[in-house]
Structure formats: C-alpha cells, structure tokens
Amino acid sequence: xxxxxxxxxxxxxxxxxxxxxxxxxxxxxxxxxxxxxxxxxxxxxxxxxxxxxxxxxxxxxxxxxxxxxxxxxxxxxxxxxxxxxxxxxxxxxxxxxxxxxxxxxxxxxxxxxxxxxxxxxxxxxxxxxxxxxxxxx
Numbered sequence: 001x002x003x004x005x006x007x008x009x010x011x012x013x014x015x016x017x018x019x020x021x022x023x024x025x026x027x028x029x030x031x032x033x034x035x036x037x038x039x040x041x042x043x044x045x046x047x048x049x050x051x052x053x054x055x056x057x058x059x060x061x062x063x064x065x066x067x068x069x070x071x072x073x074x075x076x077x078x079x080x081x082x083x084x085x086x087x088x089x090x091x092x093x094x095x096x097x098x099x100x101x102x103x104x105x106x107x108x109x110x111x112x113x114x115x116x117x118x119x120x121x122x123x124x125x126x127x128x129x130x131x132x133x134x135x136x137x
Contacts, residue, residue: 060066 060069
C-alpha cells in the first residue's frame with residue numbers, strides 16, 4: 001500500500017474514533033429500577049435534551065496556525081477600534097456642525113439688529129425737512 005493510502009486510512013479511523021468518543025461523552029444512560037425497567041421519575045429526565053457541552057480543541061502547537069489565529073484576532077480588534085473611532089468622529093462632526101449653524105444663525109440675527117439700530121440712529125439724527133430744496137440742474 002502506498003504511503004498516501006495509509007495516511008488517508010489512518011486519518012479516517014482517527015476521525016471516526018473521535019466522533020464516536022464525542023457521542024459517547026454526550027449520551028447519558030437512563031436510570032433503571034432493580035427490576036430492569038425505567039422508573040417514572042427517570043423517564044422525563046431521559047426524554048429531556050442533555051445539557052450542551054462545549055468541546056474545546058486544545059491550542060494548536062503549529063506556529064503558523066498560532067500566527068494565523070493571532071493575526072485574525074488582531075484584525076478583529078483593529079476593525080472594532082476603527083469602527084468605534086469612525087462613530088466618534090461622526091458624533092464630533094455632527095456636534096461641530098450644529099454648533100456652527102447656531103453661530104451663523106446668531107450672527108445673522110445680530111447683523112440684522114445692528115443694521116436696524118444704525119438705521120434708527122441715522123433717521124433720528126437727520127432733520128425732518130424735505131429733501132428737495134427746489135434747486136434744478
């Protein structure tokens with residue numbers, strides 16, 4: 001048998017063994033009476049779904065896999081940081097824009113009031129005589 005076939009077969013057997021052991025770990029036998037029958041109290045427990053177990057694989061020892069995982073984690077952290085910074089920038093920009101609009105609105109009101117005051121002062125200072133003095137050109 002060639003080396004590749006041996007490796008494929010051994011990998012298949014290992015995979016079947018791991019899946020069988022994982023299934024055996026999650027299966028729970030039903031409680032039985034000394035007579036060999038399932039008791040009434042144990043029957044509902046046997047029908048209920050078993051509690052889910054988190055199977056965690058051991059950390060890989062391959063340095064390339066560790067580097068890939070570290071890069072993925074760093075990339076996720078960078079993306080989260082970038083998203084938070086972008087949201088903060090949007091909020092700051094929105095606040096600055098609102099403040100600018102308020103300043104422009106106040107400046108327009110002040111300019112209008114200053115023009116009105118200057119106009120009133122000018123009207124008060126000039127006499128109420130007719131502007132036409134009768135001179136013709």
